[in-house]
Amino acid sequence: xxxxxxxxxxxxxxxxxxxxxxxxxxxxxxxxxxxxxxxxxxxxxxxxxxxxxxxxxxxxxxxxxxxxxxxxxxxxxxxxxxxxxxxxxxxxxxxxxxxxxxxxxxxxxxxxxxxxxxxxxxxxxxxxxxxxxxxxxxxxxxxxxxxxxxxxxxxxxxxxxxxxxxxxxxxxxxxxxxxxxxxxxxxxxxxxxxxxxxxxxxxxxxxxxxxxxxxxxxxxxxxxxxxxxxxxxxxxxxxxxxxxxxxxxxxxxxxxxxxxxxxxxxxxxxxxxxxxxxxxxxxxxxxxxxxxxxxxxxxxxxxxxxxxxxxxxxxxxxxxxxxxxxxxxxxxxxxxxxx
Amino acid sequence: xxxxxxxxxxxxxxxxxxxxxxxxxxxxxxxxxxxxxxxxxxxxxxxxxxxxxxxxxxxxxxxxxxxxxxxxxxxxxxxxxxxxxxxxxxxxxxxxxxxxxxxxxxxxxxxxxxxxxxxxxxxxxxxxxxxxxxxxxxxxxxxxxxxxxxxxxxxxxxxxxxxxxxxxxxxxxxxxxxxxxxxxxxxxxxxxxxxxxxxxxxxxxxxxxxxxxxxxx
Numbered sequence: 001x002x003x004x005x006x007x008x009x010x011x012x013x014x015x016x017x018x019x020x021x022x023x024x025x026x027x028x029x030x031x032x033x034x035x036x037x038x039x040x041x042x043x044x045x046x047x048x049x050x051x052x053x054x055x056x057x058x059x060x061x062x063x064x065x066x067x068x069x070x071x072x073x074x075x076x077x078x079x080x081x082x083x084x085x086x087x088x089x090x091x092x093x094x095x096x097x098x099x100x101x102x103x104x105x106x107x108x109x110x111x112x113x114x115x116x117x118x119x120x121x122x123x124x125x126x127x128x129x130x131x132x133x134x135x136x137x138x139x140x141x142x143x144x145x146x147x148x149x150x151x152x153x154x155x156x157x158x159x160x161x162x163x164x165x166x167x168x169x170x171x172x173x174x175x176x177x178x179x180x181x182x183x184x185x186x187x188x189x190x191x192x193x194x195x196x197x198x199x200x201x202x203x204x205x206x207x208x209x210x211x212x213x214x215x216x217x218x219x220x221x222x223x224x225x226x227x228x229x230x231x232x233x234x235x236x237x238x239x240x241x242x243x244x245x246x247x248x249x250x251x252x253x254x255x256x257x258x259x260x261x262x263x264x265x266x267x268x269x270x271x272x273x274x275x276x277x278x279x280x281x282x283x284x285x286x287x288x289x290x291x292x293x294x295x296x297x298x299x300x301x302x303x304x305x306x307x308x309x310x311x312x313x314x315x316x317x318x319x320x321x322x323x324x325x326x327x328x329x330x331x332x333x334x335x336x337x338x339x
Numbered sequence: 340x341x342x343x344x345x346x347x348x349x350x351x352x353x354x355x356x357x358x359x360x361x362x363x364x365x366x367x368x369x370x371x372x373x374x375x376x377x378x379x380x381x382x383x384x385x386x387x388x389x390x391x392x393x394x395x396x397x398x399x400x401x402x403x404x405x406x407x408x409x410x411x412x413x414x415x416x417x418x419x420x421x422x423x424x425x426x427x428x429x430x431x432x433x434x435x436x437x438x439x440x441x442x443x444x445x446x447x448x449x450x451x452x453x454x455x456x457x458x459x460x461x462x463x464x465x466x467x468x469x470x471x472x473x474x475x476x477x478x479x480x481x482x483x484x485x486x487x488x489x490x491x492x493x494x495x496x497x498x499x500x501x502x503x504x505x506x507x508x509x510x511x512x513x514x515x516x517x518x519x520x521x522x523x524x525x526x527x528x529x530x531x532x533x534x535x536x537x538x539x540x541x542x543x544x545x546x547x548x549x550x551x552x553x554x555x556x
Contacts, residue, residue: 052463081465092456096478106464108474157464
């Protein structure tokens with residue numbers, strides 16, 4: 001669907017050059033909800049704007065459905081841009097038009113008939129559940145409603161691709177969830193591929209199936225959301241992972257340990273995928289001469305895969321504990337002793 | 340007061356004639372120039388260094404010539420366009436040249452205030468530059484245009500007072516020739532009051548429409 005082949009983008013100011021993107025290689029499949037996460041200034045925004053040719057790469061090529069938009073004539077480019085919807089952090093609705101007229105704008109640009117426009121706008125309004133607000137002006141709407149108008153405006157031309165530029169960053173947490181659910185429906189119902197950029201881990205966790213992590217204009221990790229964040233490799237990825245996967249050892253456990261307040265040894269069990277559903281703890285209690293105390297733990301879900309971690313105190317002799325560790329390893333549980 | 344009401348009524352008609360015709364032509368020139376100044380800027384939709392570098396100083400020069408000088412300086416041009424260099428119609432040419440560039444700066448300011456995000460969103464929809472100007476830039480700036488137009492109309496009324504210098508007539512001319520030069524204070528007072536009333540009315544109308552347009556934005 002979208003291919004970045006060794007893309008570099010340099011912005012030239014009066015005296016200095018800024019490398020916004022370097023050596024980007026990225027493939028986004030049809031039907032994906034692909035998230036690009038990074039801190040501000042990482043180059044996400046530029047990356048997104050290369051897709052609908054609001055920016056042109058300095059070197060390399062960006063292909064959308066096999067077409068290099070940078071090579072098209074202006075007329076052909078406009079034709080392709082109409083197949084790509086875009087929504088924005090600050091919604092970017094026209095203040096001079098009401099909701100209905102805002103959604104009608106892309107169709108007016110295509111010079112469609114009034115009858116067609118009316119039908120399509122009403123369909124789009126119904127899809128985002130704003131039929132009763134058709135005659136309102138953007139100023140009278142809440143942030144979530146404005147974004148729904150933005151989504152309706154982006155969908156009214158039946159695009160194949162939807163670009164989301166920090167679409168939920170200006171919204172409160174509850175509205176964010178509602179908008180994300182709506183985007184998920186857009187993906188499911190119309191089969192529209194979604195490419196979104198965000199700095200909120202919540203967004204990635206909630207709707208994306210694939211993710212790329214960006215830092216200083218480069219993609220540092222990419223893959224299935226679960227794989228990337230269950231076992232992050234780079235420091236920045238780890239920081240993002242920490243926002244949703246709270247698997248750090250609580251400070252109080254360290255304190256109690258150093259004060260020698262535990263009878264046994266403390267281990268950090270990490271369950272990934274399949275191992276999360278197995279009765280591993282009860283098996284250990286039944287088959288080995290040890291006592292177990294669960295000190296702390298949680299289980300979360302990323303993209304329908306479970307991910308858990310437990311702080312367990314094991315009381316028993318070292319030989320028996322070694323057997324436990326061996327069993328756990330065979331069961332694909334990652335274990336580290338906490339000291 | 341030594342003048343008849345006939346003279347006053349005719350002067351009032353002349354003033355309104357000069358103001359309204361200059362406003363139509365000045366308004367068109369102002370909008371075209373203002374839009375061009377904005378869209379040919381660096382980084383804008385029709386970026387064009389040469390057009391901008393040509394228009395920008397022309398506007399500045401026209402804006403910096405005092406109207407009374409402009410009035411006589413362009414007499415040959417006036418004669419070329421309207422066939423005469425004296426009279427009410429002849430005054431319209433310098434008035435348009437005076438007010439067009441002024442209005443264009445106000446239009447430019449209003450257009451630059453249009454949210455860049457909205458422009459980007461429209462570009463992303465695959466709009467042509469002309470569509471962007473007509474469907475987005477101008478409507479989004481419309482409320483602010485109305486206020487600018489009010490300001491421009493009021494300065495036009497001020498400028499018409501000087502049109503007497505080339506026989507343009509109008510209320511200002513009456514105040515000078517009948518009031519000042521014949522020491523008839525009453526005439527000056529009456530014409531000034533009339534001008535004040537006209538300006539007040541125009542300002543109120545402008546404010547009213549601006550509020551109406553901006554009610555929801």
